[in-house]
Amino acid sequence: MTTAQICVARIGAPHGVRGQVRLWTFTEDPFAVCDYGPLATKDGKRTIEIDNVREAKGHLVATLKGVTDRDAAARLNGVELYVARDALPDTEDGEYYHADLIGLAAVNAADEAIGRVVAMHDFGAGDIIEIAPPSGPTLLLPFTDAVVPTVDIAGGKVVIEMPGEIVDDDPAAADD
Template identity: 50%
Template sequence: MVKDRILVGCFGAPHGVKGEVRLKSFTNDPSAIAAYKPLLDASGARRFTIKALRHLKDDLFVARVAGVDDRNSAASLTNIELFVPRDMLPEAADEEFYLADLIGLTAMSEAGDAIGRVVNVLNFGGGDILEIAPVEGGETLLLPFTKDVVPQIDVAAGRITVALPIEIDGEAHNAVDK
């Protein structure tokens, strides 16, 4: 995730032989992805223009992309994430934020102790996951981004409050009734 760009979608597999490609939209209104310009790859070097969009289901579409006219060209787009420059998007309203805003925030325990720093927001299909680099170093923590685990977010103050799940904070006990 890049802070100066916001992830809005991802190309999938080709659809047919005429250069169409599947497109998963991450925007609030999924069909609005066609209106965002420019759409960039993760490096910002490649630009994409959606010429036509056909709804398949939920947030999944079939897209016609400028300059993509055959199946091989469409296949070359598979898994390319689509970003929009941050300054092209509206400011988040009160109590709202973009996931990119979380990167760099300090993760604090409910007691006020620093746990680490948010280094990424991931999503493998089952919901958003915060990747937190612990203060003491070592492996990053992967925590579900839910209201139970992250009850408070204060982007302006640069911190989130984290209620570590029992499995992580070490308080889980395997009690066996005898």
């Protein structure tokens, strides 16, 4: 069985001419990305070691081992860096790694199937849970206590309370 991988950073464009890169981290403490040792690409075929980092506006600037010029840095632009899920610290109550939520069944309060969690998004205004129903378009809902009152990772499900504007959304009613 393979260990779940968690994306902890994404390499951006080169910074300067000596091989440094912009680095966007997805860890609570941006500098924690240095604590996990070598990071792997999603396919696991390549590992990348962070030699050092410094803070910049909205991201980090990183020196990566073996990357010594702008061309080598440019080839890494967009590469996501992963770590094994079990290498990450445990979460507090009410906190979840997105990877732990993806794949869970989504049910309503009566335990009736709504679909499956296929993604988690953060567009800047809070987390969004994406649920794929058995048919039709996916649902994008706010990942709040009101909409997702129960997360049962051990039980393999999340309970969804549909917001009123979605439950009562009837295009024909708008014509009245």
